[in-house]
Amino acid sequence: MATETTQAAGDGLADTVGVASQDAGSAPGMPQLDFATWGNQIFWLVLALIAIYLVLSRVALPRIAAVLAERQGTISNDIAKAEDLKRQAEAAEEAYNKALADARAEAQAISQRTREEIKAEVAEANKKADAEIAAKAAESEKAINEIRATAMENVEAVAKETALALVAALGGSADAKDVDPAVANRMKG
Amino acid sequence: MATEAHGGEEGGLVFHPMDQFIVQPLFGDGAINMFTVTNATLWLALTVLAVIALMVLGTGKRAIVPSRTQSIGELAYGFVYKMVEDVTGKDGVKYFPYIMTLFMFIVFANFLALIPMSFSTTSHFAVTVVLALAVFLTVTVLGFIKNGASFLGLFWVSSAPLALRPVLAIIEIISYFVRPVSHSIRLAGNIMAGHAVIKVFAGFAAIAVISPVSILAITAMYGLEVLVAFIQAYVFTILTCVYLKDALHPHH
Amino acid sequence: MEGELAHIGAGLAAIGSGAAAIGVGNVAGNFLSGALRNPSAAAGQTATLFIGIAFAEALGIFSFLVALLLMFAV
Numbered sequence: 001m002a003t004e005t006t007q008a009a010g011d012g013l014a015d016t017v018g019v020a021s022q023d024a025g026s027a028p029g030m031p032q033l034d035f036a037t038w039g040n041q042i043f044w045l046v047l048a049l050i051a052i053y054l055v056l057s058r059v060a061l062p063r064i065a066a067v068l069a070e071r072q073g074t075i076s077n078d079i080a081k082a083e084d085l086k087r088q089a090e091a092a093e094e095a096y097n098k099a100l101a102d103a104r105a106e107a108q109a110i111s112q113r114t115r116e117e118i119k120a121e122v123a124e125a126n127k128k129a130d131a132e133i134a135a136k137a138a139e140s141e142k143a144i145n146e147i148r149a150t151a152m153e154n155v156e157a158v159a160k161e162t163a164l165a166l167v168a169a170l171g172g173s174a175d176a177k178d179v180d181p182a183v184a185n186r187m188k189g
Numbered sequence: 190m191a192t193e194a195h196g197g198e199e200g201g202l203v204f205h206p207m208d209q210f211i212v213q214p215l216f217g218d219g220a221i222n223m224f225t226v227t228n229a230t231l232w233l234a235l236t237v238l239a240v241i242a243l244m245v246l247g248t249g250k251r252a253i254v255p256s257r258t259q260s261i262g263e264l265a266y267g268f269v270y271k272m273v274e275d276v277t278g279k280d281g282v283k284y285f286p287y288i289m290t291l292f293m294f295i296v297f298a299n300f301l302a303l304i305p306m307s308f309s310t311t312s313h314f315a316v317t318v319v320l321a322l323a324v325f326l327t328v329t330v331l332g333f334i335k336n337g338a339s340f341l342g343l344f345w346v347s348s349a350p351l352a353l354r355p356v357l358a359i360i361e362i363i364s365y366f367v368r369p370v371s372h373s374i375r376l377a378g379n380i381m382a383g384h385a386v387i388k389v390f391a392g393f394a395a396i397a398v399i400s401p402v403s404i405l406a407i408t409a410m411y412g413l414e415v416l417v418a419f420i421q422a423y424v425f426t427i428l429t430c431v432y433l434k435d436a437l438h439p440h441h
Numbered sequence: 442m443e444g445e446l447a448h449i450g451a452g453l454a455a456i457g458s459g460a461a462a463i464g465v466g467n468v469a470g471n472f473l474s475g476a477l478r479n480p481s482a483a484a485g486q487t488a489t490l491f492i493g494i495a496f497a498e499a500l501g502i503f504s505f506l507v508a509l510l511l512m513f514a515v
Contacts, residue, residue, distance in 0.1 A: 067248065
């Protein structure tokens with residue numbers, strides 16, 4: 001039957017093909033249906049499958065499973081470590097922030113205190129200066145008053161003398177006892 | 190590989206899309222008996238070596254930060270593990286090594302078959318029937334061991350009206366026994382069809398005028414085949430998981 | 442003569458591949474329209490999508506197989 005089909009396929013070259021397919025043994029048109037080779041194929045196939053199964057189940061699969069498990073372990077370890085580090089970093093950041101806030105508060109307090117101190121100092125100085133000024137002013141007033149008083153006295157004395165001299169020049173006999181009250185009266189008035 | 194068989198022909202449009210699947214002895218020209226080393230044997234061995242290279246040598250360093258090869262191995266592990274866990278549930282996880290074996294074998298056989306001049310082992314019914322029958326028998330036996338006679342409840346759809354249940358039971362039983370057939374033929378058929386189509390397009394390349402089109406078509410088909418190679422391995426594996434789930438929890 | 446009839450049969454069987462293409466398109470298209478309506482649920486259903494595609498495709502592969510058998514094995 002093989003010869004027939006190959007003849008059909010080969011058409012004009014029928015005889016050559018016929019010879020050739022005889023050369024190729026008793027293979028029919030479809031080599032898959034040549035049951036003479038099945039025993040051979042099945043034998044080697046079973047051998048190959050057993051070899052692959054043994055290699056895979058004894059060596060390869062446990063090894064890959066171990067590698068995958070190890071990697072999983074490493075990864076989850078690393079993730080845990082990373083999380084730990086992250087937590088640490090967060091804590092450090094929090095501490096830093098707290099320190100910063102503390103420092104800021106302290107600085108504020110210090111500046112507040114300094115401001116108050118300065119204010120107090122200034123107030124004190126002001127007060128002192130005011131007092132000094134007041135004292136000086138009082139003193140000056142006193143001095144002015146004294147000067148004024150002496151000036152008044154001098155004026156009175158000069159006026160009395162002048163009045164006495166005037167009276168005397170006019171030819172009157174003037175007594176100091178008479179002139180003085182008159183002058184004092186005039187000056188008061 | 191098999192073109193030697195037709196070495197005498199020259200010129201003309203000759204298609205031998207199926208010749209790439211011929212099983213031949215690697216050494217000498219004898220008949221093929223059980224233990225002959227054939228091209229199928231060679232590519233099965235290469236598949237085993239490729240699996241070992243990725244899953245054992247690639248992960249040899251057990252690095253926490255994986256190298257490229259190691260991360261591909263881990264990706265495959267995680268992919269299949271998640272599939273088993275999602276589809277069959279927690280109690281299916283202990284069958285993970287078997288399913289991983291199936292997946293790694295099929296995916297590497299499919300991809301190695303995409304190398305030009307290679308031999309596609311998974312395009313042979315001999316291979317896929319063994320895989321599918323192994324799954325079918327294991328799952329059936331496991332279902333009876335785990336659930337006893339109540340495993341037959343799988344065929345008795347208790348949510349359907351009583352009158353319909355016998356009919357449904359017959360349909361369910363038929364579909365149950367069709368499982369290994371479709372399971373095996375899907376994989377072999379897909380791989381075989383893709384490779385045969387590429388071969389047909391390659392045959393058209395003999396005509397100078399349309400050879401650029403043919404080469405473009407081969408490239409496009411090759412891209413599709415890369416996709417199919419993975420998707421068929423995925424589908425085979427996930428269907429295995431679905432069947433396993435049926436065996437572990439037969440009452441839907 | 443018998444071989445030629447087989448070839449015609451193979452061609453007819455290949456129509457099944459087109460039918461499977463319609464089926465696969467149906468599955469994928471309906472999945473997409475559902476996924477666009479509710480994208481959050483789509484990710485969990487890709488496995489179901491692939492199972493559905495696989496079942497639809499398997500029947501097309503059956504017809505392809507029938508075509509191959511008629512071409513080469515009858």
